[in-house]
């Protein structure tokens with residue numbers, strides 16, 4: 001889908017309860033393009049990216065960027081390099097979070113405010129927007145008014161927040177971007193009323209904070225889980241932990257601002273023996289998974305090899321044909 005003269009969206013259907021619509025991959029530029037995010041490390045994304053490249057014919061991926069380290073955005077970086085020869089770009093402080101997902105070489109880092117120059121004078125600015133995660137960044141193509149927001153702003157829902165103070169500051173910064181016309185989020189539909197949406201997010205956070213202070217204002221000490229249950233009585237159960245994390249983010253900010261006090265909890269620490277048992281089980285599980293994968297690969301290879309030769313398992317001597 002064409003978003004603006006230089007931007008196309010590849011919308012990949014998703015069934016993850018955290019983002020039920022689509023996960024989006026964007027391409028910027030013509031010929032040598034920049035991709036923003038690349039999806040989870042599953043075949044579906046490979047097909048969609050390759051399908052896009054086939055459909056647009058001339059496009060080649062020169063740079064593969066990410067908006068943050070989460071696996072549904074950075075799962076295919078190695079593949080993007082090995083299969084498509086893309087150079088990987090990422091913020092330096094995010095590299096340690098990408099462990100195991102980066103190729104050994106061909107990775108370039110960028111700084112806050114850096115401008116990426118693409119063919120045809122297309123210029124994309126990277127802006128650090130911590131909050132959803134510590135390494136969240138957005139990309140801004142100011143000439144065309146297109147903002148790539150990753151999970152900092154989502155198309156169809158509100159996002160989860162790692163550091164709420166940072167997040168609110170990042171939102172404020174985005175609300176002030178000049179010439180903003182459309183937001184291309186990491187998941188869900190494009191946002192064509194960007195300023196209203198950002199203001200809605202700012203208001204949403206203010207509203208959630210007020211809900212929490214109202215609940216606590218009734219007196220008594222509550223856990224973040226109890227507060228979550230009061231705030232979201234009808235929530236899909238699979239989303240409760242995520243909602244609790246949001247509540248805790250607010251509580252942390254309220255604690256930092258000394259608006260609530262905390263009664264320390266008592267963490268559960270498994271016994272040394274139990275920990276050892278768990279580690280042993282984890283190792284066993286890994287071994288079995290590795291073995292299963294190996295057999296699967298071997299079988300697939302054998303199947304492919306079989307295609308090269310006559311079906312000797314079906315025929316000792318195949319029928320032969322001769323002209324009458």
Ligand SMILES: [Zn+2]
Pocket residue numbers: 070072073151186187
């Ligand atoms: Zn995501």
